[in-house]
Amino acid sequence: xxxxxxxxxxxxxxxxxxxxxxxxxxxxxxxxxxxxxxxxxxxxxxxxxxxxxxxxxxxxxxxxxxxxxxxxxxxxxxxxxxxxxxxxxxxxxxxxxxxxxxxxxxxxxxxxxxxxxxxxxxxxxxxxxxxxxxxxxxxxxxxxxxxxxxxxxxxxxxxxxxxxxxxxxxxxxx
Amino acid sequence: xxxxxxxxxxxxxxxxxxxxxxxxxxxxxxxxxxxxxxxxxxxxxxxxxxxxxxxxxxxxxxxxxxxxxxxxxxxxxxxxxxxxxxxxxxxxxxxxxxxxxxxxxxxxxxxxxxxxxxxxxxxxxxxxxxxxxxxxxxxxxxxxxxxxxxxxxxxxxxxxxxxxxxxxxxxxxx
DNA sequence: CCTTTCATGTAATGGGTTACATGATTCG
DNA sequence: CGAATCATGTAACCCATTACATGAAAGG
Numbered sequence: 001x002x003x004x005x006x007x008x009x010x011x012x013x014x015x016x017x018x019x020x021x022x023x024x025x026x027x028x029x030x031x032x033x034x035x036x037x038x039x040x041x042x043x044x045x046x047x048x049x050x051x052x053x054x055x056x057x058x059x060x061x062x063x064x065x066x067x068x069x070x071x072x073x074x075x076x077x078x079x080x081x082x083x084x085x086x087x088x089x090x091x092x093x094x095x096x097x098x099x100x101x102x103x104x105x106x107x108x109x110x111x112x113x114x115x116x117x118x119x120x121x122x123x124x125x126x127x128x129x130x131x132x133x134x135x136x137x138x139x140x141x142x143x144x145x146x147x148x149x150x151x152x153x154x155x156x157x158x159x160x161x162x163x164x165x166x167x168x169x170x171x172x173x174x
Numbered sequence: 175x176x177x178x179x180x181x182x183x184x185x186x187x188x189x190x191x192x193x194x195x196x197x198x199x200x201x202x203x204x205x206x207x208x209x210x211x212x213x214x215x216x217x218x219x220x221x222x223x224x225x226x227x228x229x230x231x232x233x234x235x236x237x238x239x240x241x242x243x244x245x246x247x248x249x250x251x252x253x254x255x256x257x258x259x260x261x262x263x264x265x266x267x268x269x270x271x272x273x274x275x276x277x278x279x280x281x282x283x284x285x286x287x288x289x290x291x292x293x294x295x296x297x298x299x300x301x302x303x304x305x306x307x308x309x310x311x312x313x314x315x316x317x318x319x320x321x322x323x324x325x326x327x328x329x330x331x332x333x334x335x336x337x338x339x340x341x342x343x344x345x346x347x348x
Numbered sequence: 349c350c351t352t353t354c355a356t357g358t359a360a361t362g363g364g365t366t367a368c369a370t371g372a373t374t375c376g
Numbered sequence: 377c378g379a380a381t382c383a384t385g386t387a388a389c390c391c392a393t394t395a396c397a398t399g400a401a402a403g404g
Binding site for chain 2: 366371373
């Protein structure tokens with residue numbers, strides 16, 4: 001959330017919208033998580049808000065990061081990495097693919113492949129919008145980081161699709 | 175857990191050990207999750223156990239899947255895929271890399287790269303143990319599925335390492 | 349006028365991790 | 377004889393999702 005607000009001040013509602021795309025490719029949060037968290041961040045002095053006029057029944061609050069919040073974000077980015085546990089239900093299924101009939105196996109792989117192809121297309125479309133944008137070449141600009149992470153998404157999804165194509169060949173004939 | 179037990183009957187303790195490697199590459203569970211879950215699976219008739227002599231202060235129980243359990247596993251493998259939300263803290267950090275000093279940025283990327291290189295090496299080592307194993311070529315054998323998922327791990331980690339190398343070049347000079 | 353979007357919150361539930369708890373056997 | 381491994385459980389806590397709850401403005 002600090003990363004989002006550092007790019008552009010937003011209301012809680014906007015944050016939940018923004019979580020769907022770009023950032024949403026690798027992190028998400030529902031609004032029921034966002035509002036309490038904004039309150040906690042504000043209590044910690046990392047964000048502040050001003051009231052703006054809006055459509056809801058309650059006051060619309062636009063949040064932005066404070067100097068302390070930006071320092072916190074920077075510290076987190078540069079901090080030690082902890083090993084992250086991988087949890088991939090699709091690969092877990094493929095790990096038990098030996099238990100099912102050949103046709104069911106091929107069908108599973110085809111469906112998994114389809115999902116990755118869709119994601120790949122979405123990444124490529126997002127990446128295309130940054131094509132020729134001057135800021136995307138400047139390392140101190142958020143657009144640069146967007147371009148870089150999307151590039152990573154494209155590359156790894158492509159690798160996965162190629163792997164699944166290879167797997168389909170392994171499962172062929174049968 | 176059904177997938178693990180379908181390959182080989184195990185005690186709860188062994189399951190938690192086995193979660194560390196092979197399967198652990200894409201799914202993990204602590205023993206505090208495993209024991210209650212085994213009880214639930216047994217109540218549902220998907221696994222059973224017999225007592226064997228062991229070292230602990232309580233009775234050692236060796237679990238194996240029932241016919242119903244295997245059917246359940248097969249049904250799950252072939253079932254509809256739900257879109258899985260991606261949560262990647264490393265990419266999330268990289269998405270905020272524009273906020274930090276050039277040297278901190280390069281350092282972060284180098285450390286992320288190191289972690290992936292390590293994982294890649296582990297996958298390749300695991301894959302090497304299946305080299306020349308006859309069962310790994312047979313689509314109805316667990317070794318086949320192990321080989322296939324490891325191959326996927328190798329391919330996608332390689333893509334990520336290549337991406338990070340590309341990123342380091344983008345961050346060079348500066 | 350009805351549906352969608354904007355807008356913000358709370359409550360209940362579920363899954364997972366960490367901490368608490370116990371104790372026998374084996375190896376150095 | 378002390379540490380590591382084998383072995384199984386419960387309790388507390390945290391994070392995240394789903395469901396509950398409200399209501400104004402804008403567009404078709």
